Amino acid sequence: MQFWEIIIVTLIKVVIVLTLMLLTVSYLVYFERKISAWAQNRLGPNRVGWQGILQPFADVLKLLLKEDIIPDKANKWVHAAAPMIALFVAFTTYAVIPVGPDVTIFNYNVSLVVADVNIGILFILALTSLGVYALTLAGWSSGSKYSLLGGIRSSAQMISYEISMGFSVGGVILLSESLRPIAIVESQYGWMWNAIVQPIGFITFVVSAFAETNRLPFDLPEAEPELVGGFHTEYSSMKFAGFFLAEYANMIIASALIVTLYLGGWQIPYIEKLGLSSTIVAILQVGAFILKLLLLLFFFIWVRWSIPRFRYDQLMNLGWKVMFPLSLINIIWVALLIMIFNI
């Protein structure tokens, strides 16, 4: 491919991924409301459009029309920058997650990932750690006690759970011998999904992912009954919407990451034995990735409406005394597997 062709192909991918992300995020909010309603024997939003299908647009319009309040004691620049950091981190991370195998479109060999980076997983870990700055800065710059407490909690929580997250990923990397997301997916051929090979690592990673995305049962940074709104107490209008969107975008990232690392990415076990043409296989595989992603997103929402929030000391105990040792055990387990079976 020529240089300009690469640029055009990448631009098209970026546009597609961004639009899909924004759409998914807004509809995720809708489904969150619907599923929460169902879990409580309610109907959920059903007035705007058919079955409330236009609700996300009404929500966004409402948030756009609201007054943007900046507290007198706030540090204006940091206050405005925090939601942007949150959004930037949430949307950038998706660049390295592959949604399907290499396909040939109009004689171009296109890989279905925006950026096929060799150190993809490292890139994701680095960026998601940056995400904590958004919350901490938001909490600090608001000039409010509740916000500050939320920000401090978020940084403490992120530090605790990043460690077990990193170690769980370590197990995956040991098996795939690569930090490239595509290589990690390809290493999970057949039923050799990492969720099956290293179940402990899978559990620790999923729990850490919940903590990293600040979802219940780990939504200590915003804990409504204790901290009003946590780090976003003093945010309104589109800045608040920024955090809101970032939370849901982070949920998508976390789900996509779990799919890529543990659930075999786009792979369908033994699909090559059916003898289908490569185009159909590619379409099916992208479909499989999306299906896995949606099921995980449903799981995220489902857990939120089932499990109560942890107390702060319980959160720390779980992080340091349970998750951290478990992720270490997982690494030993994977090392033993490699030693014994020479995988």
Next chain:
Amino acid sequence: MPVKSVKRREKELTIWEKIYIPEIVKGLSLTLRTMFRPKFTMEYPEEKFIPPDSYRGRPVLVQEENGVERCVACGLCSRVCPALAIEVQAAETEIEKERYPEKFEINMIRCIFCGFCEEVCPEEAIVMSKDYELAFSNREEAIFGKDKLLIPVNQLQDRIDFLRQYK
């Protein structure tokens, strides 16, 4: 001397509960089952709640079949009303009951729906209806005169029967 530690948990958890994951699965399955149960929501403007006879909605005056109100303007309701919402002005009339309310006003902003007026009324002339749709755009509108208060007796028979049985 070491301080005795306070026992914080009254119920010791079993190993099964301490693993935590089985308990989480239990909780998750409960919410999943709930998702497929019938919904309680009533879609209000289309589907309206019909209250039971014991419901205390807006107080109304009973209108007999001949179009005259039962009220004899004794003023007991106005006297007992804790929110001072009722105003009655009596006048004389030619018909048998001799007295009638020339003016009968209930201020629906003040009314607390306690039902004392209904309880104290010797003539079963003021009763609580099942009407709960009370919305006003200004204060004057919220003062209900006789035109809004008089309701034909056959529409209120449920409540009157209920009162005869339980009062």
